[in-house]
Amino acid sequence: MHKNIPIDHPRYISLTIREKLVNGFKAGIVVPQGLMAHGRGEAFDYLLGENTTPSALYAEKAACCLLLISKHPVISVNGNTAALCSREIVELSKLLGASLEVNLFHQSQRRSHLIAETLIENGATQVFGLYSATRTMINGISSNRRFVDTFGMAKADTVFLALEDGDRCQALRSQGKNVISVDLNPLSRTAQASSITIVDNLIRAVPNMVNLTNQLRAEKVSELIKIVSEFDNETNLKYSTEVIRNGIQKRY
Amino acid sequence: MHKNIPIDHPRYISLTIREKLVNGFKAGIVVPQGLMAHGRGEAFDYLLGENTTPSALYAEKAACCLLLISKHPVISVNGNTAALCSREIVELSKLLGASLEVNLFHQSQRRSHLIAETLIENGATQVFGLYSATRTMINGISSNRRFVDTFGMAKADTVFLALEDGDRCQALRSQGKNVISVDLNPLSRTAQASSITIVDNLIRAVPNMVNLTNQLRAEKVSELIKIVSEFDNETNLKYSTEVIRNGIQKRY
Numbered sequence: 001m002h003k004n005i006p007i008d009h010p011r012y013i014s015l016t017i018r019e020k021l022v023n024g025f026k027a028g029i030v031v032p033q034g035l036m037a038h039g040r041g042e043a044f045d046y047l048l049g050e051n052t053t054p055s056a057l058y059a060e061k062a063a064c065c066l067l068l069i070s071k072h073p074v075i076s077v078n079g080n081t082a083a084l085c086s087r088e089i090v091e092l093s094k095l096l097g098a099s100l101e102v103n104l105f106h107q108s109q110r111r112s113h114l115i116a117e118t119l120i121e122n123g124a125t126q127v128f129g130l131y132s133a134t135r136t137m138i139n140g141i142s143s144n145r146r147f148v149d150t151f152g153m154a155k156a157d158t159v160f161l162a163l164e165d166g167d168r169c170q171a172l173r174s175q176g177k178n179v180i181s182v183d184l185n186p187l188s189r190t191a192q193a194s195s196i197t198i199v200d201n202l203i204r205a206v207p208n209m210v211n212l213t214n215q216l217r218a219e220k221v222s223e224l225i226k227i228v229s230e231f232d233n234e235t236n237l238k239y240s241t242e243v244i245r246n247g248i249q250k251r252y
Numbered sequence: 253m254h255k256n257i258p259i260d261h262p263r264y265i266s267l268t269i270r271e272k273l274v275n276g277f278k279a280g281i282v283v284p285q286g287l288m289a290h291g292r293g294e295a296f297d298y299l300l301g302e303n304t305t306p307s308a309l310y311a312e313k314a315a316c317c318l319l320l321i322s323k324h325p326v327i328s329v330n331g332n333t334a335a336l337c338s339r340e341i342v343e344l345s346k347l348l349g350a351s352l353e354v355n356l357f358h359q360s361q362r363r364s365h366l367i368a369e370t371l372i373e374n375g376a377t378q379v380f381g382l383y384s385a386t387r388t389m390i391n392g393i394s395s396n397r398r399f400v401d402t403f404g405m406a407k408a409d410t411v412f413l414a415l416e417d418g419d420r421c422q423a424l425r426s427q428g429k430n431v432i433s434v435d436l437n438p439l440s441r442t443a444q445a446s447s448i449t450i451v452d453n454l455i456r457a458v459p460n461m462v463n464l465t466n467q468l469r470a471e472k473v474s475e476l477i478k479i480v481s482e483f484d485n486e487t488n489l490k491y492s493t494e495v496i497r498n499g500i501q502k503r504y
Contacts, residue, residue, distance in 0.1 A: 015285075022284040032274040033267075035284050039291020043437070046292075185295070187500065245500050248439065248493055 014042060014050075017084075017203065024083025029114045031106045034080045037163075044184035045201050047244045052208060055239040056200035062231035063160070063180045063196045064096075064212045065224040070158035070178065073098035074128070078105070081162040081202060082115045086122040088206040089162060093124070095213045098160065101128035101152040103168075128152030140171035161190070163202055169193040186240035197233055199240040266294060266302075269336075269455065276335025281366045283358045286332045289415075296436035297453050299496045304460060307491040308452035314483035315412070315432045315448045316348075316464045317476040322410035322430065325350035326380070330357070333414040333454060334367045338374040340458040341414060345376070347465045350412065353380035353404040355420075380404030392423035413442070415454055421445040438492040448485055451492040 021038050024030035052060075067073045075098050081089060093100050100119055102112045116127040128134075128149035135147045136154040148154050158178040161169060170193045172179050181194040182202050191197045198205050216224065273290050276282035304312075319325045327350050333341060345352050352371055354364045368379040380386075380401035387399045388406040400406050410430040413421060421442045424431050433446040434457050443449045450457050468476065 018285060018288050021288070025284050032277050032284075032287050033270060035287035036270050036273070036291035036294065039288035039293075040295040040298075041291075042288065043292040043295030046437075185298075241500055245497050248497050248500075 014046075018042075021080065021083050024079065027083075027114065027118075029111060029118060030079040030083050031111070033106055034078070034083075038080055041163075041184040041201070044186075044199075044244070047247050048184065048199070048240070049243070049247055050201070052200050052204050053240065053243050055236045055243070056198055056205070057208065058231070059196055059198045059233075059236055060200065060205055060208045061212050061216070062228055063198060064209055064216050065219075065227045066158055066178055066180060066196060067096045067098060067160060068213065068217060069221055069224050069228065070098075070156075072156045073158045073160065074153050074156040075100050075160045075162060076103045076153065076164075077101065077115060077119065077127075078103065078163055079111060079115060082118045084202055085206045086118050088210060090119055090123045092206055092210050092213065095210060095217070099126070099128055099152050099156075100124055101149050103129050103148065103153070107147075138171050138175060140174060141168055146171075161194075162206070164190050186237045186244070191237060195233065196231065197237055199237070266298075270294075273332065273335050276331065279335075279366065279370075281363060281370060282331040282335050283363070285358055286330070286335075290332055293415075293436040293453070296438075296451075296496070299499050300436065300451070300492070301495070301499055302453070304452050304456050305492065305495050307488045307495070308450055308457070309460065310483070311448055311450045311485075311488055312452065312457055312460045313464050313468070314480055315450060316461055316468050317471075317479045318410055318430060318432060318448060319348045319350060319412060320465065320469060321473060321476050321480065322408075324408045325410045325412065326405050326408040327352050327412045327414060328355045328405065328416070329353065329367060329371065330355060330415055331363060331367060334370045336454055337458045338370050340462060342371055342375045344458055344462050344465065347462060347469070351378065351380055351404050351408075352376055353401050355381055355400065355405070359399075390420075390423050390427060392426060393420055398423075413446075414458070416442050438489045438496070443489060446485065448483065449489055451489070 021030055021035055025035060073096055075089060075093050077089060077100055102115050104112060112130055116130055119127050129152060134150045136150045137146050138148055153159055156177055159172055161179060161181040164181055169179050169181060169190045173193055178195045180196045181190045182198045182205050183191045184199060185191060186199045273282055273287055277287060325348055327341060327345050329352055354367050356364060364382055368382055371379050381404060386402045388402045389398050390400055405411055408429055411424055413431060413433040416433055421431050421433060422445045425445055430447045432448045433442045434450045434454050435443045436451060437443060438451045
């Protein structure tokens with residue numbers, strides 16, 4: 001229980017999740033802009049009913065299948081992701097045999113290293129994206145996010161963007177990579193440009209994906225391919241927007 | 253132009269507004285939780301089309317009329333309000349003859365005084381809510397927001413909550429006070445409990461209210477009363493939720 005948040009506050013759960021980010025902020029891994037981005041996601045989560053919808057769970061399943069059949073899956077981690085679910089994201093990377101790479105919109109060497117340390121404290125054995133000597137530039141992005149690790153995201157066939165601002169998804173797609181994103185706004189550029197968009201709170205999505213991967217890794221590759229090929233991102237996104245629209249109606 | 257935000261970024265305007273809050277944060281007047289609350293509002297603003305809707309403008313007009321006919325109007329100011337529009341809020345308070353009172357969810361003497369200083373730098377001559385000697389408690393709130401100034405909000409007939417978390421509106425209403433709130437979420441408890449809810453970005457609402465007050469203060473009191481009595485908050489809020497619902501459909 002937080003000393004400043006009364007337990008009878010109707011938004012208690014949401015406020016305590018915010019505290020995780022505030023702690024991440026105090027530890028130097030979250031930037032002020034990341035706190036605002038979280039608030040934005042929180043609003044969409046509120047409209048979605050703060051639950052994993054059936055379409056989100058379906059996207060999570062398809063995402064796990066795609067990651068399992070990929071040759072070089074890479075999970076891109078930013079400050080908010082590290083603050084919210086380092087343990088779970090490391091667990092997922094191990095189950096999937098996926099690399100972890102730090103990639104920040106608001107770049108800083110110190111923060112990249114603090115995020116990497118957090119991941120390592122939570123069991124990661126290798127973290128990419130830390131050294132300028134192994135940096136490659138991707139076209140079509142003017143922010144610091146254009147830099148990727150030569151041995152990480154640059155050679156990835158599938159990139160899992162745990163949380164993103166939206167400027168990088170299209171550039172990665174145009175390089176022929178599969179992109180899986182977690183974005184609570186189904187209307188965002190990231191959501192629209194991704195191969196698979198998970199419209200869910202990262203706090204729910206990653207544990208779901210750990211469970212799903214544990215189930216799915218016993219499946220035949222042909223079955224995993226079938227699930228991925230049947231998944232239609234546009235149709236699935238439409239369902240999320242419907243949930244929001246109906247949610248607004250119901251609440252009113 | 254901000255060094256970290258490329259000018260071609262599609263969310264450039266929104267990102268530069270965020271910088272105002274980040275600066276307020278660095279100055280000690282905004283708390284991390286305030287940054288997240290801003291992000292939440294930003295998401296609703298995005299769904300509203302980032303424009304003042306006709307219903308928001310109508311609520312702003314009714315609000316100005318109500319404030320003009322009130323005996324003791326008080327404007328409640330928090331950290332985000334001070335960071336976003338100190339100059340405009342002071343201007344509005346002068347036009348209306350309204351008191352300014354600092355009231356914080358995440359209480360701190362130092363921050364209250366920093367906010368008061370910002371208001372004074374922007375032309376305010378008196379700021380309430382700073383001293384414990386003149387503190388009164390209102391019932392029905394368990395957070396620090398239960399404390400109001402004996403000579404400010406405690407004796408107010410109308411309170412303008414420039415930005416709120418929602419825990420205080422109902423308590424002020426049950427004390428028989430009129431409450432005007434600015435809240436981009438038309439479904440929030442604050443929005444639902446207010447006498448007049450302005451579903452608009454504060455950055456647009458306050459300058460609009462300055463202009464409206466300049467026009468309306470030449471009107472007869474009977475005309476102002478007529479406008480207030482004709483205003484129906486529930487109907488007006490429904491219109492805002494419709495704008496959001498239709499906006500989601502249109503964007504998709």
